[in-house]
Amino acid sequence: MYPLISVIVPIYNVEKYLNRCIDSILNQTYKNLEIILVDDGSTDNSINIIKSYNDDRIKIYSKKNGGLSDARNYGLDKANGNYVSFIDSDDFIELDMFEKMVQHLTDRDIDIVVCDMKYLYDDGSTSFASGGNFVCGNVFENPDLILMNNSACNKLYKIEMFNDIKFPKGKYYEDLATIPILLYKAKKIIKIDEPFYIYFQRKGSIAHSANKKIFEIYDAIKSCIDYVKSTGNEEIILKKLYSMYIVHGLDITTIRIKDFDNKNIRKEYLLQNMELLKNNYPDYMNDIVYKNYGLKKKIIFQLLRMGLESLVLKIYDK
Numbered sequence: 001m002y003p004l005i006s007v008i009v010p011i012y013n014v015e016k017y018l019n020r021c022i023d024s025i026l027n028q029t030y031k032n033l034e035i036i037l038v039d040d041g042s043t044d045n046s047i048n049i050i051k052s053y054n055d056d057r058i059k060i061y062s063k064k065n066g067g068l069s070d071a072r073n074y075g076l077d078k079a080n081g082n083y084v085s086f087i088d089s090d091d092f093i094e095l096d097m098f099e100k101m102v103q104h105l106t107d108r109d110i111d112i113v114v115c116d117m118k119y120l121y122d123d124g125s126t127s128f129a130s131g132g133n134f135v136c137g138n139v140f141e142n143p144d145l146i147l148m149n150n151s152a153c154n155k156l157y158k159i160e161m162f163n164d165i166k167f168p169k170g171k172y173y174e175d176l177a178t179i180p181i182l183l184y185k186a187k188k189i190i191k192i193d194e195p196f197y198i199y200f201q202r203k204g205s206i207a208h209s210a211n212k213k214i215f216e217i218y219d220a221i222k223s224c225i226d227y228v229k230s231t232g233n234e235e236i237i238l239k240k241l242y243s244m245y246i247v248h249g250l251d252i253t254t255i256r257i258k259d260f261d262n263k264n265i266r267k268e269y270l271l272q273n274m275e276l277l278k279n280n281y282p283d284y285m286n287d288i289v290y291k292n293y294g295l296k297k298k299i300i301f302q303l304l305r306m307g308l309e310s311l312v313l314k315i316y317d318k
Contacts, residue, residue, distance in 0.1 A: 001105065005098055006034045006081030006159065009089050010071030015045040017090040017200065025087060026055055030098035033057050036075045041065030069167035069174040076162050084159050086152045090200050097196035101156045104190045111186035113156040116195040117149070129199065134191050139184055143240050150179040154197040161185060168223065172213045176248065177220035181227045184237060210265045214256060217248050218276050243289040245281040250301065258316040270309040
């Protein structure tokens, strides 16, 4: 069994990292690949780097800049494979990633294959990022699977999974808005306990920058909830998705705000974040995830609920 895999690589001003990414795909031990390189309006030397490659498997497309989601959706429209994978152009993959993933496609019901990830930092250090702690299943047998690592890039998908799903254009958290829906749709998900995907952590990322678009995390979660409500309305799955408001909206977003480079703006952002949490999930304090947090986090979240953002920041800054 040698299915065709469409590998979609959105590209925007990544000349420094592009060769490493493309080489890791071209040199895969698994050869039946369609490599879709989508230049999303780059203004650096990226397009010339792409054109320097001579391999029949590469297909080059250039389009007006529309962002990561738009480039991925463009690639999906051009894909001819049985399966599809997404590789961000500043990242790269281990050379046996696709060979190992295809080996796990043992029956027709397998819709998604997942692997672990490795974070690579500017100083050369690395850290492990789990793709999930399971072997095989779906979200109905194991509802916690819908909360797994929501990266689009450490997964191999059956192409039909995207028939009614697109990445949201122009939005932050495009993966969070999309991957839980695909996991919900999947008949069977297989996990490989190896970190095949290398996620490069560039300096100057949006992580420490104040931007109101970070609150689009609530839109991303709501889109997943709305999809489940419209297609099945399964209560146990919805409970897990509502927990994402705690994990991503309350916890992760609070940490992101406290790490802003601009310290003066943090109080305003913390206040707005709590307002959005209460509006989207009024009953959040009764969520099992919230209840299972440790004492320190509960104290911080209680202070935020009381509007004592300045005290919370003093605790963090210590």
